[in-house]
Amino acid sequence: MLPIPEEVKKTTVYARKRFRGKRNKVLEFTLNQLINIADELAWFPVKRITWAGKRTTLAGFSHEIRKVRNCVHPGVWSRDRSDPLKFSQGVYGVVYEVIDVANS
Numbered sequence: 001m002l003p004i005p006e007e008v009k010k011t012t013v014y015a016r017k018r019f020r021g022k023r024n025k026v027l028e029f030t031l032n033q034l035i036n037i038a039d040e041l042a043w044f045p046v047k048r049i050t051w052a053g054k055r056t057t058l059a060g061f062s063h064e065i066r067k068v069r070n071c072v073h074p075g076v077w078s079r080d081r082s083d084p085l086k087f088s089q090g091v092y093g094v095v096y097e098v099i100d101v102a103n104s
Helices: 012-016 031-040 058-070 074-079 089-103
Strands: 048-051 054-057
Touching (some): 012 031, 031 058, 048 089, 054 058
Antiparallel strands (some): 048 054
């Protein structure tokens, strides 16, 4: 069983979460929820990034990376067929910059 840190238990995401079981609660979080928890607890470095005229935090770009990751799922492609995400050099640039900042 993986323990959940006490600071995570104080977040709004944790308070709203309906867990299915008593064991392995940490495995029930979605990536969206994990990004929101990390942002609420200020685990991301305090850095604002401007890209393509859009200014946001690393949490915001992490959500964009999550959306790109979701595009490999066939269900997402079938739902979003009217306006699919184009994986361009710009999208790659954002993903690379967020990974670079996170690793530094």
